Amino acid sequence: MKILVVGNGGREHALVWKLKQSERVEKIYVAPGNAGTADLAENIEIEATDIDRLIKFCKEEKIDLTVVGPEAPLVVGIVDAFEAEGLKVFGPNKAAAQLEGSKVFSKDFMKKYDIPTAKYESFADAKEAIDYIKKEGAPIVVKAEGLAAGKGVIVAQNVDEAVRAVEEIMVNEKFGEAGERIVVEEFLAGEEATVLAFTDGETIVPMIPSQDHKPAYDGDKGPNTGGMGAYAPAPIATEELMAKVYEEILVPTIEGLKKEGITFKGVLYSGLMIVDGEVKVIEYNVRFGDPEAEVVLPLLKNDLVDIIEAIIEDRLEDVGIEWLNQTSVCVIMASGGYPVAYEKGKEISGIKEAEAEDIIVFQAGTDFKDDKLVTAGGRVLGVTALGNGYQATIDRAYEGVKKIDFADAHYRTDIGAKAIK
Ligand code: AMP
Numbered sequence: 001m002k003i004l005v006v007g008n009g010g011r012e013h014a015l016v017w018k019l020k021q022s023e024r025v026e027k028i029y030v031a032p033g034n035a036g037t038a039d040l041a042e043n044i045e046i047e048a049t050d051i052d053r054l055i056k057f058c059k060e061e062k063i064d065l066t067v068v069g070p071e072a073p074l075v076v077g078i079v080d081a082f083e084a085e086g087l088k089v090f091g092p093n094k095a096a097a098q099l100e101g102s103k104v105f106s107k108d109f110m111k112k113y114d115i116p117t118a119k120y121e122s123f124a125d126a127k128e129a130i131d132y133i134k135k136e137g138a139p140i141v142v143k144a145e146g147l148a149a150g151k152g153v154i155v156a157q158n159v160d161e162a163v164r165a166v167e168e169i170m171v172n173e174k175f176g177e178a179g180e181r182i183v184v185e186e187f188l189a190g191e192e193a194t195v196l197a198f199t200d201g202e203t204i205v206p207m208i209p210s211q212d213h214k215p216a217y218d219g220d221k222g223p224n225t226g227g228m229g230a231y232a233p234a235p236i237a238t239e240e241l242m243a244k245v246y247e248e249i250l251v252p253t254i255e256g257l258k259k260e261g262i263t264f265k266g267v268l269y270s271g272l273m274i275v276d277g278e279v280k281v282i283e284y285n286v287r288f289g290d291p292e293a294e295v296v297l298p299l300l301k302n303d304l305v306d307i308i309e310a311i312i313e314d315r316l317e318d319v320g321i322e323w324l325n326q327t328s329v330c331v332i333m334a335s336g337g338y339p340v341a342y343e344k345g346k347e348i349s350g351i352k353e354a355e356a357e358d359i360i361v362f363q364a365g366t367d368f369k370d371d372k373l374v375t376a377g378g379r380v381l382g383v384t385a386l387g388n389g390y391q392a393t394i395d396r397a398y399e400g401v402k403k404i405d406f407a408d409a410h411y412r413t414d415i416g417a418k419a420i421k
């Protein structure tokens, strides 16, 4: 079969890498892809949100299945548009994607269906938000309602910082329309984990739990990023906790959506905060995480095409999903200065040398310039190692990182440390 993968990050490279292992797949296209996906598939120059051109491409090339990586096309309704044209596509529809597309929707939804989450209020008026912040005090969390590439959340340590965040988002319109409304919520102190789940809207199959590292610097310092590294499985998500996540979060989410007349098909991402063995939802996403995909997909034993087809055809319950009994660690190598200001176009060397040691290098912000591989984004590479035991796997991932070089490369040196502590 012929598959189109939509997106251009490390997650999409991981999806292509996994789909390519399927004997059922003849050819993969990626729109728009990156230098890494160009090695395994054919990149086509169509942006991920250019739905009309993507539909035209799928019809002309007789694409059998489209797999959508990022949230932006899902939130604007790529799945509805494809289905209306009779094209097979993997991901939630526009109504279901509101779980990620609107933090006001998702918080109100959680409240309505008793899904544990931080206490909050939503605001369309900056002054009211500021009054509320002054009343509640800090630490407190300010969130732009809409999509902001993982940067629309400010965890404010004091009231001034929270007030500035409200002004940036609502008055200076830093995130445009995405900040017309905001959520202000209670700060939760605990440890985070990510639980991705496959679902056809009826059956829910959680994947191996993982943990992202959002802040830019070691020790969880600095501004939040899209994610600086990940590992799986996350030991904090014990069997007992996973049972709680299933019963208190996943089932009520899928059942609650059903009551709203919404069927969720695809990958549901629950970003969790674990406080003294209790679990709360920090956010939902409606797709694989990035970098979580770069640690979870390499552990999946099944043919991903089989799972995707079963979800589309409402028969996920018939698929036995199996995982490698191994550990997986991904260290993100980013451009120096990310997530604020950084330069592009730096030549990258050493990927072949890392791959020769069985390291998987997923590319994110990469491109070719004069036949050379260069940096082209904030997060540049995801360097993944599989192994047995956390420390050994962490060491292997960092051995991979050390083989790779580009000017001003920045990476955290403590990815996975929480698994050991
Ligand atoms: P989100 O995009 O909603 O996942 O938020 C990004 C990051 O901000 C999360 O991964 C957390 O590290 C942090 N965060 C968000 N909400 C809260 C909260 N209520 N309490 C503490 N940290 C939070």
Ligand code: GLY
Residues within 6 Å of the ligand: 150, 212, 226, 227, 285, 288, 289, 290, 291, 292
């Ligand atoms: N790793 C966080 C995300 O994918 O949103």
